[in-house]
Structure formats: structure tokens, C-alpha cells
Amino acid sequence: MSRDPVAGPMLRLPASVSALRVRNSWVLLAALALVVASFWSLDLHFSAFWSSEAIRAMSRFAAEFLPPDSSPAFVRKVVLAAGETLAMSALGTLLASMLGLLLALPAAYTHSRAVWRVPTRLLLNGLRAVPELVWASLMLIAAGLGPMAGTLALTLHTTGVLGRLFAEAIENTPPGPAFALRTQGAGPAQVFLYATLPQVAPQLLSYALYRWENNIRAASILGVVGAGGLGQMLAYHLGLFQMARTATVLLAMLALVLAVDATSYFARRAMTR
Amino acid sequence: MALEPGTLISPAHAAAVRDPAWRGRVAWMLLAALLLWPLLVLTEFRPWQLLQPRSLRVTAHFLAGFVPPASNRDFLALVARETWRTVAIATAGVSLALLLAAPLALLATAALSVSSLAGRMAVLPFAVRQAARALMVALRTVPELVWALLFVRVVGLGPTAGVLAIGLTYGGMLGKVFAEILESCDAHPTRTLLANGSGRLQAFAYGLLPQAAPELTSYAIYRWECAIRSSVVLGFVGAGGLGQQMDSSLKMLAGSEVATMLLVFIALVGLADAVSAWLRRSLR
Numbered sequence: 209m210s211r212d213p214v215a216g217p218m219l220r221l222p223a224s225v226s227a228l229r230v231r232n233s234w235v236l237l238a239a240l241a242l243v244v245a246s247f248w249s250l251d252l253h254f255s256a257f258w259s260s261e262a263i264r265a266m267s268r269f270a271a272e273f274l275p276p277d278s279s280p281a282f283v284r285k286v287v288l289a290a291g292e293t294l295a296m297s298a299l300g301t302l303l304a305s306m307l308g309l310l311l312a313l314p315a316a317y318t319h320s321r322a323v324w325r326v327p328t329r330l331l332l333n334g335l336r337a338v339p340e341l342v343w344a345s346l347m348l349i350a351a352g353l354g355p356m357a358g359t360l361a362l363t364l365h366t367t368g369v370l371g372r373l374f375a376e377a378i379e380n381t382p383p384g385p386a387f388a389l390r391t392q393g394a395g396p397a398q399v400f401l402y403a404t405l406p407q408v409a410p411q412l413l414s415y416a417l418y419r420w421e422n423n424i425r426a427a428s429i430l431g432v433v434g435a436g437g438l439g440q441m442l443a444y445h446l447g448l449f450q451m452a453r454t455a456t457v458l459l460a461m462l463a464l465v466l467a468v469d470a471t472s473y474f475a476r477r478a479m480t481r
Numbered sequence: 482m483a484l485e486p487g488t489l490i491s492p493a494h495a496a497a498v499r500d501p502a503w504r505g506r507v508a509w510m511l512l513a514a515l516l517l518w519p520l521l522v523l524t525e526f527r528p529w530q531l532l533q534p535r536s537l538r539v540t541a542h543f544l545a546g547f548v549p550p551a552s553n554r555d556f557l558a559l560v561a562r563e564t565w566r567t568v569a570i571a572t573a574g575v576s577l578a579l580l581l582a583a584p585l586a587l588l589a590t591a592a593l594s595v596s597s598l599a600g601r602m603a604v605l606p607f608a609v610r611q612a613a614r615a616l617m618v619a620l621r622t623v624p625e626l627v628w629a630l631l632f633v634r635v636v637g638l639g640p641t642a643g644v645l646a647i648g649l650t651y652g653g654m655l656g657k658v659f660a661e662i663l664e665s666c667d668a669h670p671t672r673t674l675l676a677n678g679s680g681r682l683q684a685f686a687y688g689l690l691p692q693a694a695p696e697l698t699s700y701a702i703y704r705w706e707c708a709i710r711s712s713v714v715l716g717f718v719g720a721g722g723l724g725q726q727m728d729s730s731l732k733m734l735a736g737s738e739v740a741t742m743l744l745v746f747i748a749l750v751g752l753a754d755a756v757s758a759w760l761r762r763s764l765r
Binding site: 231246339351 | 525543570622627634644710718721728739
């Protein structure tokens with residue numbers, strides 16, 4: 209089939225400016241309507257913030273945080289909870305990497321048939337769509353209060369995320385080595401272990417580390433619903449209005465997040481150099 | 482490599498068949514097991530607890546409630562109202578965040594510095610820019626859930642806490658990314674405008690904004706999509722919307738209600754994802 213070079217798809221004129229303007233105006237109008245309707249329908253009490261009484265109440269609230277509780281016994285408890293948070297995130301990410309790899313194989317079109325691929329992708333999407341915190345409160349019913357519920361919640365959500373990323377990585381590997389092994393009569397398991405896996409391993413590892421970084425942040429707040437770690441301490445002491453102790457837990461949380469950010473920043477810089 | 486049984490193997494061939502790196506692999510495995518043990522202890526990871534009869538009975542009862550999902554008219558009306566509140570909290574929060582982020586981003590952008598036209602930036606403008614950056618770091622380092630917990634203490638249960646939490650955290654995030662986008666633009670038109678005596682706002686509006694507008698809008702829309710997801714989560718600490726309703730149904734072990742709300746939530750996230758993808762595609 210010959211194609212007329214002048215009337216080819218490359219040379220079609222863009223939509224006229226006035227038509228684009230009309231469409232953009234409608235989109236903008238819709239966005240404005242959404243914003244106005246949002247503020248109008250929510251009963252927001254912002255005006256209460258500007259009364260002198262509210263400002264005094266808030267400054268009193270803020271003043272109660274100072275000084276943070278720095279008694280050695282409490283600091284030891286906070287450090288232990290920070291360790292628990294780290295352990296939850298590490299174990300959750302580890303389990304999720306294994307489960308994710310297990311599910312990525314049937315989800316990748318290079319290694320499976322559609323009969324398996326479609327349900328696996330649906331499962332991964334479902335796991336990913338529900339946030340960690342919602343998983344955690346669901347897990348509380350089965351696993352009870354404590355860090356195990358949080359670990360399972362992180363595992364489930366991260367499995368959905370990593371499974372999809374892993375499947376995409378596997379699909380994008382150069383097919384040459386796998387083809388070479390197949391022509392020599394190697395079975396599917398051998399092809400995966402000796403041709404595909406060695407090629408994608410660095411990428412899988414970097415995805416897993418990136419998710420670990422996210423999960424440390426997530427794990428520190430998961431406990432708010434009762435799933436262990438720093439979050440549980442925060443909710444507990446805030447609930448009892450022990451503001452000095454709350455302040456210590458908050459500081460530990462911020463220190464953890466900043467330490468993770470700094471480590472990943474310097475690790476990335478060291479690796480890309 | 483599959484060898485037929487009974488194949489003759491020469492010593493050299495046997496060495497090639499044996500995994501040459503087995504010593505290293507075994508050592509790594511042992512080290513990993515050694516590191517894994519304290520993790521399992523610290524997280525109280527005892528999966529067999531899930532299979533105890535008592536725990537199994539509760540879980541099975543809860544899950545059995547999932548089918549069929551609750552669908553009576555009153556409950557569906559409630560879910561619809563709470564879903565709208567979730568969207569409204571996210572939208573109002575992102576609007577506040579934009580109000581906060583736009584001035585902070587303008588303050589932090591070094592390309593709009595007049596003093597740096599003549600070499601190095603002066604001390605005061607440099608200090609102001611660093612202060613704006615530090616404020617944005619502080620805003621976004623505190624997770625929105627923690628902001629929400631604190632605001633629930635101050636203003637009580639309800640959407641105000643959620644809107645403020647999203648506004649502050651997302652204000653920090655949007656401000657940082659907006660400033661980065663503005664910095665990555667071609668600075669030549671802006672510098673020319675500034676050098677010819679235009680004000681900073683004029684230089685922004687005619688030098689930077691025309692280049693950056695699609696990217697700025699696209700990122701704001703993406704953040705709105707994220708805000709919808711996080712406003713559900715904020716409901717779990719009492720900031721209103723679908724999450725708060727889900728939390729109370731979970732506490733009553735009402736499986737059918739939880740099932741409906743989970744389905745609605747997944748549909749909502751999918752819808753927000755589709756709308757945001759369509760809007761961002763049409764910007765290109």
C-alpha cells in the first residue's frame with residue numbers, strides 16, 4: 209500500500225486554536241466548580257482559627273510539647289519502637305519481593321499464557337489499589353494488635369506494587385539469552401533462572417530498595433491504627449494527652465524519615481557517579 | 482543445561498558443571514538467615530497465629546460477610562455522601578496547598594533573583610530563599626497522617642483536620658517541585674526581562690510561566706489524584722469522608738459494609754486515575 213506523503217498522518221494540522229481554547233475553558237470552569245462546591249459542601253471551621261481565643265488555645269497546645277520527654281527509660285522505648293518500625297518495613301519488603309517475583313512470572317507475557325496473566329494482573333491491581341493503612345486495619349481482625357498486622361499490610365500492598373514493576377522488568381529483558389537456552393532444550397525454569405533472572409536482577413533489586421525506602425515512611429505511621437512501631441506509640445500518647453512524650457515520638461519519626469532520605473540521596477549519588 | 486543420565490563426564494567437564502560460585506552463595510544465604518532472625522523476633526512474626534481456630538473463626542465470619550456487599554438504599558446514600566466528602570476534602574486540600582505553594586515556589590526560585598544578575602546572589606535574598614526551602618522541607622517531612630492527628634486534637638473530628646493536613650503537606654511537596662520545574666526552564670528570557678528592568682512577577686509571568694505552565698498543571702493534577710487516595714486514609718484518624726466510615730464499619734466487623742466501601746474506594750481511585758491521565762495527556 210503506498211501512502212501519499214503529503215496527506216500522511218504526520219502532516220495533519222493540529223486542532224484549531226479557538227477549538228482548544230473552548231475546550232480548555234470548559235475544563236477550567238469544571239475545575240473551578242469542583243473547588244467551589246468542595247469548600248461550600250464541607251463544614252470547615254477556618255473562621256474559628258482567627259479568633260484570639262483560638263490562637264491562645266493553639267499556642268497553649270503547642271507549648272505543651274516542650275520540652276520533649278528525654279528520660280532515658282522513655283527514650284529507650286522510643287528507640288525500640290523505631291527498631292520495630294525498621295524491622296516491619298524490612299521484613300515486609302523482603303516478603304513482598306519474594307511474593308512479587310512469584311506473581312510477576314505469570315503476570316509477564318513473556319513467561320505465561322493469557323489464562324494465567326489476566327487473573328494475576330487483576331490480583332496485583334487489587335493488592336496495589338488498597339493503601340497500606342487500610343490493609344493494616346483489615347489485618348488487625350485476623351492478626352490482632354501489634355507489628356505483625358503492620359508487616360502483613362506492608363507485604364500485601366508492596367506485593368501489588370513490586371509484582372507489577374517486576375513483571376514489566378521481565379517483559380523488557382532482551383530475549384537473546386533466553387532464546388539461546390531454549391534452542392538448547394532447557395526447560396522454562398532453567399531459562400528463567402539462567403537467562404532472564406541474571407539480566408533483570410539489578411533492576412529488581414533497585415525497585416525493592418526503592419520500595420523499602422517508601423515502606424520505612426509508611427511503617428512509621430501504620431501504627432496509628434494499632435499495627436505496631438512508632439505510629440502506635442504516637443497514637444497512644446497523643447490519645448492520653450501526654451504531649452511531652454508525643455513530642456519525643458514525633459522527633460524520632462522525623463529523624464527516621466530524614467535519615468532515610470539522606471541515606472538514599474547519598475547512595476544514589478555514589479552509585480550514579 | 483540438562484544432561485542425559487549416563488553421559489560420560491570428563492573431570493574438566495565436571496568442574497564446569499558444578500556451580501563455581503557455590504561457596505559465596507552459601508555464605509550469603511547464612512548471613513541473610515542470621516540477619517532475618519532478629520527481624521522475625523522484632524516484628525513478632527508468628528504466622529501460625531493466623532491459623533488458630535479462634536482467629537480463623539473471626540476472620541471467616543468477617544470475610545463471609547463480604548458477599549453480598551451491603552446494598553440497601555440508606556447505606557448506599559451514606560456511601561455516596563461520604564465519597565463526595567472524600568473528593569471534596571482532597572480538592573479543598575489541594576486548593577489550599579496551591580495557595581501555599583505558589584508564593585513559596587516563587588520565593589525559592591533562584592532564576593528570579595535580581596541580585597544574581599551581577600554575579601553572585603546577595604546575602605539577604607540567599608537567606609530568604611534558603612528559609613523558604615527549609616519551610617517547605619519541614620511541611621512535607623511531617624506525614625499528612627500526623628498533621629491530621631494533631632489537627633483532630635485542635636479542631637475536633639471532621640473534615641477541617643483533613644483539609645489542613647493535605648494543605649500543609651502537599652503545599653510543601655508542590656512548592657518544592659514547582660521551584661524545581663521553574664529552575665529547569667531556560668533562564669535566558671527571564672534574565673533578559675530582569676536586566677531590562679521588569680519586576681520579578683513580570684519576569685515570571687512572561688519569561689518562566691509560558692515555558693512551565695503545562696508541567697506545573699500536570700504535576701498539580703497528579704497531586705490531586707494522590708490527595709484523593711490519602712484523604713481516604715486520613716479518615717481513619719477521624720478526618721471525615723469514606724475512611725472514617727470504613728473505620729467504624731471495621732470496628733463493628735460489618736463485613737458487607739466494608740466490602741461495599743472497598744469496591745467504591747477502588748472505583749474512585751480508578752476514576753481519579755483516569756481523569757488525571759486524560760487531563761495530563763491533553764496538556765501535551
